[in-house]
Amino acid sequence: MFRISTEPLDPAALQRTLADAHAGACVTFEGWVRDHNDGRPVLALDYEAYAPLAEKEGARILAEAREKFAIVGAVCIHRVGSLRIGDLAVWVGVSAAHRGAAFDACRFVIDETKARVPVWKKEHYADGDTAWINCATRGDHAAAVKS
Amino acid sequence: MITIHIQYFAILREQRGVAGETLSTPAGTAAALYDELRTRHSFSLPRDRVRAAVDESFVAWDTPLRDGQTVVFIPPVAGG
Numbered sequence: 001m002f003r004i005s006t007e008p009l010d011p012a013a014l015q016r017t018l019a020d021a022h023a024g025a026c027v028t029f030e031g032w033v034r035d036h037n038d039g040r041p042v043l044a045l046d047y048e049a050y051a052p053l054a055e056k057e058g059a060r061i062l063a064e065a066r067e068k069f070a071i072v073g074a075v076c077i078h079r080v081g082s083l084r085i086g087d088l089a090v091w092v093g094v095s096a097a098h099r100g101a102a103f104d105a106c107r108f109v110i111d112e113t114k115a116r117v118p119v120w121k122k123e124h125y126a127d128g129d130t131a132w133i134n135c136a137t138r139g140d141h142a143a144a145v146k147s
Numbered sequence: 148m149i150t151i152h153i154q155y156f157a158i159l160r161e162q163r164g165v166a167g168e169t170l171s172t173p174a175g176t177a178a179a180l181y182d183e184l185r186t187r188h189s190f191s192l193p194r195d196r197v198r199a200a201v202d203e204s205f206v207a208w209d210t211p212l213r214d215g216q217t218v219v220f221i222p223p224v225a226g227g
Contacts, residue, residue, distance in 0.1 A: 052203045119226030120157035132158040134223035
């Protein structure tokens with residue numbers, strides 16, 4: 001299951017969805033909003049997604065994880081909206097018979113999600129600037145768009 | 148001319164100033180449409196930094212556009 005969520009994520013509830021008698025391991029990853037990026041103090045983040053395509057591409061990533069690794073279940077939920085420092089932005093959980101596959105698949109899912117899923121992040125800095133991450137262009141002062 | 152629905156996200160939504168629009172265009176491909184819109188609205192991202200999606204699927208830039216389709220241009224992603 002891959003979902004985009006406008007509501008806060010509940011890791012305990014998400015983890016329960018992975019419960020399975022065949023699973024001897026469960027690896028989870030939590031992405032949190034941190035207070036700095038590239039040396040600049042960050043106050044808050046806005047996440048935005050093209051939800052239909054994000055969920056399609058996310059489902060493809062989970063299917064690839066199932067093909068590559070001997071796992072039992074895999075879930076990834078990405079939050080959208082305005083988040084504050086410390087908020088949970090993304091949660092990945094993978095269950096497997098053994099820990100190796102669970103660790104590897106969890107890493108694969110978060111790496112591919114960051115690289116492929118249409119989710120965007122706008123940082124709000126302490127100095128009042130904002131920037132869409134990864135969207136800087138030359139001559140465009142760190143992609144800063146004054147808000 | 149064909150009629151195309153466009154949805155904008157993130158930096159492109161801000162630079163265009165709207166979340167979506169429907170327009171008539173001579174553009175035969177997603178590439179031609181992006182080039183047309185980039186010129187008109189001064190989008191900062193060159194086409195090689197952007198991907199195209201038609202009707203909720205990623206497509207190659209040279210995919211022909213058909214009347215009534217929904218196009219989304221995907222700026223560099225930054226989830227996680």
